[in-house]
Amino acid sequence: MTTPVYLDYAATTPVDPRVAEAMARHLTLDGIFANPASRSHMLGWQAEQAVESARRQVADPIGADPREIVWTSGATEADNLALTGLLRANRARGRHLVTSLIEHKAVVDTAKALETEGFEVTWLAPGRDGRVTPDQLREALRPDTVLVSLMAVNNELGSIHDLASLAEVAHAGGALFHVDAAQAVGRLPLDVERLGIDLMSLSGHKAYGPKGVGALYVRRHPDIRLEALIHGGGHERGMRSGTLPTHQIVGMGEAFALAAAEGEADQTRIAALRDRLLAGLDGLGGIHRNTDTAVSVPNILNLAFEGVDGESLLMALRDIALSTGSACNSASVEPSYVLKGIGLPRTLALASLRFSFGRFTTEADIDRAITALRHALDGLRRQAI
Structure with missing residues (x-):
């Protein structure tokens, strides 16, 4: 056949064999398999060290501090945490979100769900090239705009947003700027400081890593408050509870390191x-x-x-x-x-x-x-x- x-x-991308090899070393009894939150023995410390090493591998290519990387189950959860977590935590400041009609469903459906909670969403219509212009964004901003969410690369068209210009407009209007970068890692230079990004969703399986793991970059200075969506243990600086999947995180870290190099x-x-x-x-x-x-x-x-x-x-x-x-x-x-x-x-x-x-x-x-x-x-x- x-x-x-x-x-x-x-x-989805196939897992790079080099990534699969790194993951395999973190699954079985003869490898580093323990719970990274088990700090009472050496095996737990080794797993924690593997997780923190991967956190740096994810942070370095995007110019972030490793402490700004929050592990999630994928970019979909990262999008949900960015939008819902931020708007709920900052509802006293404002209830307005700006996004576009052609974002990934993880953003579109989350924004629609927020509308049912009393938040307001402005849906921008991109041009034929699949991009929202800074002028469009400027016109959509309001005094109560809390967040702007626009993707780096559209998953159906491949169109690239001018992130630096859009971030500048958002910040000038007093809003934070979130970017879904699931399709961008290894395809675009992504420096969160240079681009002015406050929150950024990342995916493992779009960059030759495993499915079921992702991350949300959350800027620490100034401190950004998010309301947790998953409770139980206070992991990830209280933003995302749950036992960390060491082998998947190691895989995502290795995939991002390869993306940066190649x-x-x-x-x-x-x-x-x-x-x-x-x-x-x-x-x-x-x-x-x-x-x-x-x-x-x-x-x-x-x-x-x-x-x-x-x-x-x-x-x-x-x-x-x-x-x-x-x-x-x-x-x-x-x-x-x-x-x-x-x-x-x-x-x-x-x-x-x-x-x-x-x-x-x-x-x-x-x-x-x-x-x-x-x-x-x-x-x-x-x-x-």
């Missing part, structure tokens, strides 16, 4: 792979780039294919692992809310696929994808005539 070509790195070279190679795909599809006609490649990371490419349905195209590409943003239910098929959010016509939004490349993507993978796409498109378009 032919192994499928994996072009869905934005959904990310730039990875992206240069991946940009060439993206361009190879685009060149291979050139001449087919009816292909629209939803991704503005001038302002996006090279590993995410969203394309619309005229004359075909995205779900049908996906089914025809059985040996290519891709994704479509469409949400299916028994009543209807709805296009991706992200593509709708940038104003893409419904027909094109329903005909769109996301290609995402990574560390282990090869030229041979791209060539297989081009051949499969050409064959599938020709067949589907002939059926439509």
